[in-house]
Amino acid sequence: MAEEQLLLRRRRRVGEYFLEGLIRSSAFVVIAALVLIFVFVAKEAVPIVTSAVVHEEVTVATMMLPQPGGAFSWQPVSTVPKYSLLPLLIGTLKVTGVALLIALPIAIGGAIFTSEFAPQAMRELIKPAVELLAGIPSVVVGFFALMVLATWLQDAFDILIRLNAITAGIGLALAVIPIVYTVTEDALSAVPQAFRDGSTALGADRWQTAWRVVLPAAMPGAFAACVLGAGRAIGETMIVLMASGNAATVSLDPTQSFRSFSATIAAELGEVVQGSPHYHVLFFIGAFLFLITFLMNLAGHWYVQRLGQKLQGRSRLKAKS
Amino acid sequence: MTPLIEVRNYSAWYGTQPALGDISLDIHEGEILAVIGPAGGGKTTFLRGLNRMNDLDPGFRASGSIRLHGVELLGKDIDVAVLRRHLGMVFAVPVPFPVSVYQNLAFGPRLNGHTRDVEALAEKSLKAAYLWDEVKDRLRQSALNLSGGQQQRLCLARTLMLEPAVLLLDEPCSGLDPISTAKIEEALRELKKELTVVLVTNNVMQASRVADRTAFFLQGKLIEAGTTQQIFMNPSETMTHEYISGRFG
Numbered sequence: 001m002a003e004e005q006l007l008l009r010r011r012r013r014v015g016e017y018f019l020e021g022l023i024r025s026s027a028f029v030v031i032a033a034l035v036l037i038f039v040f041v042a043k044e045a046v047p048i049v050t051s052a053v054v055h056e057e058v059t060v061a062t063m064m065l066p067q068p069g070g071a072f073s074w075q076p077v078s079t080v081p082k083y084s085l086l087p088l089l090i091g092t093l094k095v096t097g098v099a100l101l102i103a104l105p106i107a108i109g110g111a112i113f114t115s116e117f118a119p120q121a122m123r124e125l126i127k128p129a130v131e132l133l134a135g136i137p138s139v140v141v142g143f144f145a146l147m148v149l150a151t152w153l154q155d156a157f158d159i160l161i162r163l164n165a166i167t168a169g170i171g172l173a174l175a176v177i178p179i180v181y182t183v184t185e186d187a188l189s190a191v192p193q194a195f196r197d198g199s200t201a202l203g204a205d206r207w208q209t210a211w212r213v214v215l216p217a218a219m220p221g222a223f224a225a226c227v228l229g230a231g232r233a234i235g236e237t238m239i240v241l242m243a244s245g246n247a248a249t250v251s252l253d254p255t256q257s258f259r260s261f262s263a264t265i266a267a268e269l270g271e272v273v274q275g276s277p278h279y280h281v282l283f284f285i286g287a288f289l290f291l292i293t294f295l296m297n298l299a300g301h302w303y304v305q306r307l308g309q310k311l312q313g314r315s316r317l318k319a320k321s
Numbered sequence: 322m323t324p325l326i327e328v329r330n331y332s333a334w335y336g337t338q339p340a341l342g343d344i345s346l347d348i349h350e351g352e353i354l355a356v357i358g359p360a361g362g363g364k365t366t367f368l369r370g371l372n373r374m375n376d377l378d379p380g381f382r383a384s385g386s387i388r389l390h391g392v393e394l395l396g397k398d399i400d401v402a403v404l405r406r407h408l409g410m411v412f413a414v415p416v417p418f419p420v421s422v423y424q425n426l427a428f429g430p431r432l433n434g435h436t437r438d439v440e441a442l443a444e445k446s447l448k449a450a451y452l453w454d455e456v457k458d459r460l461r462q463s464a465l466n467l468s469g470g471q472q473q474r475l476c477l478a479r480t481l482m483l484e485p486a487v488l489l490l491d492e493p494c495s496g497l498d499p500i501s502t503a504k505i506e507e508a509l510r511e512l513k514k515e516l517t518v519v520l521v522t523n524n525v526m527q528a529s530r531v532a533d534r535t536a537f538f539l540q541g542k543l544i545e546a547g548t549t550q551q552i553f554m555n556p557s558e559t560m561t562h563e564y565i566s567g568r569f570g
Binding site for chain 2: 120197212216310
């Protein structure tokens with residue numbers, strides 16, 4: 001009897017060992033893929049800094065500094081190729097700014113409404129509906145922005161240029177809202193009911209409870225949602241490629257066309273001569289984008305942890321009030 | 322003497338499930354009324370009915386009458402926020418907000434836009450909750466750094482910041498060690514000089530230690546209520562006697 005049990009146990013352990021190995025290796029595959037992608041992008045970007053052949057056409061300095069005549073132009077295929085990153089940087093920041101300005105208030109407001117105010121039945125309807133929005137392919141959103149939204153906006157605000165940062169920004173916001181919304185809503189719903197009861201018993205109404213107790217308690221989650229949304233906005237390609245007009249202008253005016261980093265890579269990498277300076281510049285941009293999102297996530301992660309520590313009382317609070 | 326709170330024929334349901342049936346009970350000014358009885362007997366429902374915390378529970382319904390100073394509390398025109406400040410509540414599980422000790426205390430006054438004298442009131446409330454000596458140097462620290470017993474006394478102090486006329490306590494000592502429990506009981510004895518206390522407790526001995534009067538709830542009914550001495554020494558119902566002597570519970 002005891003011997004049989006022993007055998008049974010042995011067989012199960014072999015199975016467990018096998019499964020554990022499988023799970024472990026799949027985790028490593030994910031990490032390895034990430035590292036290899038970064039290594040590949042970085043390897044193709046490095047000649048910008050090291051290669052003398054590339055330096056005849058472009059250096060890190062010529063990408064950052066004004067060109068002869070004081071212009072900042074992105075004209076990689078003209079007879080004298082010009083590779084100023086400034087218009088692309090401005091375009092990227094402009095559209096990200098517009099998108100976040102629209103998306104964050106809507107997404108966070110919607111999350112507060114669904115978690116704190118909406119009746120149960122409505123909540124069960126709204127949340128899946130918004131999450132479904134995240135499943136719409138970005139090319140479809142881009143198409144909508146390009147064909148429908150651009151015309152509406154042009155008619156409504158009498159804008160000269162159809163494809164601009166407002167059009168693309170709204171399209172981008174449609175992609176960002178579901179992410180920020182759903183993560184924030186989860187964070188709000190995870191706040192214990194006891195907090196709401198405690199606040200209500202102290203004479204707070206629903207709005208005061210949501211604003212002063214639930215939202216601060218859910219702050220780490222809400223902030224993480226915003227970082228996630230910002231990362232999506234910076235990296236999103238298809239919507240921007242379709243609705244931005246792709247003119248590399250140096251202008252902060254949101255009614256002007258623009259060109260973003262991501263759209264530039266998508267539009268030009270298919271045509272570029274492999275190993276040419278232009279090719280390496282595009283990879284340099286890719287590495288730069290990678291770095292930006294990585295640093296943003298890192299900063300976000302650090303801040304969320306700090307907030308979490310504060311909420312759990314592990315660190316001293318700064319005197320406030 | 323007219324009672325402070327008159328509960329008459331109060332019944333309550335969660336959906337179709339009856340929770341309380343036909344409760345009539347007086348609460349007198351300046352007394353500690355203990356509400357005892359086995360779990361699921363409606364003690365907490367009764368307590369949450371007094372400050373209308375039940376309103377938040379989906380499917381909750383109540384009938385009958387609860388009067389405070391002759392004012393009907395179940396009326397639609399009652400401002401429940403004001404009512405809840407008047408009848409302050411402390412829960413079984415301490416729920417300090419994840420901010421500093423001081424910010425926890427200032428939460429209630431700030432809701433009403435009061436910013437004057439908050440510090441003086443905070444000191445008074447902490448002293449009344451027997452917590453001042455332990456936290457006076459840590460007011461700016463997170464309330465979550467306090468021990469469980471301290472957190473519960475902080476919640477008591479936070480409720481006292483509202484300067485309520487009635488204190489509703491829902492098993493406030495259920496998760497606490499004997500020393501913290503003793504401190505809260507000591508605080509209640511002092512507090513009843515200024516306000517009225519309704520104490521729901523699972524601990525029969527606690528009722529006998531601090532309560533002036535005791536009410537015994539069983540399966541949604543008020544079996545009997547009377548002075549603590551009478552309930553413990555000479556209960557008129559056999560069920561009361563059996564519960565108090567620990568035959569069921």
